[in-house]
Amino acid sequence: MAKDQGEVQLLGVGGSPFVRRVQIALKLKGIEYTYIEENLRNKSDLLLKYNPIHKKVPVFVHNGKPLAESLVILEYIDETWENYPIFPQQPYEKALARFWSRFIDDKILPAISKAAWTVNKEEREKGIEESLQALQFLENELKHKFFGGENISIVDIAASYLAFWLPAIEEAVGLKVLSSDKFPKLYKWSQEFNNHPIVKENLPPKDGLLGFFKSRYAAISAASK
Amino acid sequence: MAKDQGEVQLLGVGGSPFVRRVQIALKLKGIEYTYIEENLRNKSDLLLKYNPIHKKVPVFVHNGKPLAESLVILEYIDETWENYPIFPQQPYEKALARFWSRFIDDKILPAISKAAWTVNKEEREKGIEESLQALQFLENELKHKFFGGENISIVDIAASYLAFWLPAIEEAVGLKVLSSDKFPKLYKWSQEFNNHPIVKENLPPKDGLLGFFKSRYAAISAASK
Numbered sequence: 001m002a003k004d005q006g007e008v009q010l011l012g013v014g015g016s017p018f019v020r021r022v023q024i025a026l027k028l029k030g031i032e033y034t035y036i037e038e039n040l041r042n043k044s045d046l047l048l049k050y051n052p053i054h055k056k057v058p059v060f061v062h063n064g065k066p067l068a069e070s071l072v073i074l075e076y077i078d079e080t081w082e083n084y085p086i087f088p089q090q091p092y093e094k095a096l097a098r099f100w101s102r103f104i105d106d107k108i109l110p111a112i113s114k115a116a117w118t119v120n121k122e123e124r125e126k127g128i129e130e131s132l133q134a135l136q137f138l139e140n141e142l143k144h145k146f147f148g149g150e151n152i153s154i155v156d157i158a159a160s161y162l163a164f165w166l167p168a169i170e171e172a173v174g175l176k177v178l179s180s181d182k183f184p185k186l187y188k189w190s191q192e193f194n195n196h197p198i199v200k201e202n203l204p205p206k207d208g209l210l211g212f213f214k215s216r217y218a219a220i221s222a223a224s225k
Numbered sequence: 226m227a228k229d230q231g232e233v234q235l236l237g238v239g240g241s242p243f244v245r246r247v248q249i250a251l252k253l254k255g256i257e258y259t260y261i262e263e264n265l266r267n268k269s270d271l272l273l274k275y276n277p278i279h280k281k282v283p284v285f286v287h288n289g290k291p292l293a294e295s296l297v298i299l300e301y302i303d304e305t306w307e308n309y310p311i312f313p314q315q316p317y318e319k320a321l322a323r324f325w326s327r328f329i330d331d332k333i334l335p336a337i338s339k340a341a342w343t344v345n346k347e348e349r350e351k352g353i354e355e356s357l358q359a360l361q362f363l364e365n366e367l368k369h370k371f372f373g374g375e376n377i378s379i380v381d382i383a384a385s386y387l388a389f390w391l392p393a394i395e396e397a398v399g400l401k402v403l404s405s406d407k408f409p410k411l412y413k414w415s416q417e418f419n420n421h422p423i424v425k426e427n428l429p430p431k432d433g434l435l436g437f438f439k440s441r442y443a444a445i446s447a448a449s450k
Contacts, residue, residue, distance in 0.1 A: 053328065053362055065317055072323050079316040095292050095301040102294065103278070137278055 005081070008033035009061040011047055013040055014204050015212060017161040018070040019058040023202045024157050025074050029081045071101050074154060086154045097148070100141060101158035108134045109161060116173050117216070119224035131177045135162075135186060142185040145192055156193055163190035164203050172213035230306070233258035234286040236272055238265055239429050240437060242386040243295040244283040248427045249382050250299050254306045296326050299379060311379045322373070325366060326383035333359045334386060341398050342441070344449035356402045360387075360411060367410040370417060381418055388415035389428050397438035 010026070010033050012019030026033055038047050038057050050059045050066035059066055060073040062080070067073050078086045088094045111134050114127030138159070141147065147155035162178060167190075170176055180187040193199055235251070235258050237244030251258055263272055263282050275284045275291035284291055285298040287305070292298050303311045313319045336359050339352030363384070366372065372380035387403060392415075395401055405412040418424055 062317070067317075067320050067324070069324055069327065072320050072327070075323065076316050076320040079319070091301050091304040092287070092290055092292075094304070095297050098297050098300065099292070099294055102297070 005031055006063040007061075009036060010034070011036045011038050011044075011050065011059040011061070012057045013038050015209055016057060017165050020160060020202055020204070021070045021157050022058045022060060022073050022077070024152075024160065024199055025077050025086055027198045027202055028086065028152065029077065029084045031077070031081055071098075071105065071158065074157065078154075086152075086157065088148060088153070097154045100138070100147070100155045103134070103137070104155075104158045104161070108138065112166065112169070112177065115177060116169050116175055117220060119220060128175070128177060132182070135178060135183055138162075139183045139186045142189055146189065152193070152196060152199065156189075160193065160199070162186065163193040164206075165209065168206060168209045169213050172210055173217045230256055231288040232286075234261060235259070236261045236263050236269075236275065236284040236286070237282045238263050240434055241282060242390050245385060245427055245429070246295045246382050247283045247285060247298050247302070249377075249385065249424055250302050250311055252423050252427055253309050253311065253377065254302065255308070256302070256306055296323075296330065296383065299382065303379075311377075311382065313373060313378070322379045325363070325372070325380045328359070328362070329380075329383045329386070333363065337391065337394070337402065340402060341394050341400055342445060344445060353400070353402060357407070360403060360408055363387075364408045364411050367414055371414065377418070377421055377424065381414075385418065385424070387411070388418040389431075390434065393431060393434045394438050397435055398442045 008026070008031055010019070010022055012022070012035065014037065023035075036044075036046070038044055040057070043055060047057070047059060048055060050061060051057075051068040054068055056068065058070055058073060059068050060076070061067075062076075067076055074086065088097055108131070111127055111130035115124060115131045116127070118124045118127055141155075144150060146152050147159070166178055170178070178186060178190065194203070233251070233256060235244070235247055237247070237260065239262065248260075261269075261271070263269060265282070268280060272282065272284060273280060275286060276282075276293040279293055281293065283295055283298060284293050285301070286292075287301075292301055299311065313322055333356070336352055336355035340349060340356045341352070343349045343352055366380075369375060371377050372384070391403055395403070403411060403415065419428070
């Protein structure tokens with residue numbers, strides 16, 4: 001750990017894949033930080049002060065200066081602490097990494113959300129189709145053990161939702177989009193990712209996540225009857 | 226212009242604010258490029274080959290290597306050609322610039338779109354309210370002549386839609402969100418931006434834009450009757 005790293009704080013909630021992205025990056029780089037657990041039903045003054053616009057977690061605070069949005073935070077962390085680079089060094093490869101990270105947030109996650117949490121059957125089917133299409137693009141991008149080569153880097157971190165959260169959602173709502181037969185490379189990647197020692201110790205307990213998603217699904221189903 | 230800039234191509238359509246972002250950046254840096262006008266109703270093989278995922282413009286091609294998504298392209302351009310930096314140099318300021326550029330794309334543009342192009346009156350009102358709220362955050366961020374100081378930089382370029390496209394939309398659909406009394410700083414900025422010599426020569430003809438938006442509004446209104 002760098003001795004002059006300054007004061008680092010992270011406001012988060014344990015179950016959030018976006019907060020975990022930041023935690024994985026901090027751990028990979030060996031940056032010590034103070035973690036502050038938020039209650040999103042009763043947001044702290046600190047959260048509202050530091051992220052008045054989105055009022056969401058993660059919020060990353062370095063020497064009193066706040067940043068929101070996980071991908072913005074990850075890039076700041078990588079530019080501030082250079083050991084264990086999580087972005088590629090060359091501009092073109094870096095641009096592609098940004099493209100794919102955004103693709104995950106802008107296309108894959110909304111499609112999966114539609115497939116999992118929509119009650120309307122037609123919409124749900126559409127969500128499944130969109131998920132499969134989007135995942136296929138990502139499958140085609142996976143050419144090594146991890147997206148950037150032999151080590152975990154930005155696109156893996158951005159995709160952590162697919163490795164760990166998605167299987168719990170699939171189990172809770174009775175859905176299968178990321179299957180080993182449809183997406184053999186992504187499936188294998190998800191196992192590698194979840195078993196990486198630093199990732200492993202920065203994931204939430206699976207049982208809690210599963211319980212949360214099951215309740216959510218029950219509530220949505222009940223409301224639609 | 227750098228002599229070793231390589232071959233630079235841009236696939237675009239003249240009326241697109243996202244394509245114009247890239248053109249303004251290229252012009253600020255004095256980069257020569259070949260512009261290829263696309264027809265989005267009959268997409269070229271080149272476009273489908275270079276952007277098979279989104280099938281949209283802009284597509285930026287440097288020495289045969291394609292990139293999509295205007296903000297990704299802008300950052301690549303800035304990292305590849307260092308004269309006239311369009312992103313701040315310090316990591317924190319750079320992160321904030323990324324945050325605000327994304328805020329424009331993720332919050333402001335969808336809110337304005339809802340306000341302008343939704344037929345449902347309630348939805349439209351909601352869109353107006355969301356637009357005003359989002360613009361207020363941006364107004365508060367404007368502390369100099371331009372977002373980054375005395376010169377045009379990334380957030381100005383990202384916000385070019387607000388300076389030039391929005392007034393045409395407002396006129397076409399009978400809406401006023403970015404008024405000089407509600408947002409005096411943003412309004413003044415929009416005038417400065419549109420009158421900047423390099424911006425000015427890289428904007429589409431206003432009449433054409435206005436005609437396009439009027440037809441669009443007429444079509445939407447007719448379809449809802």
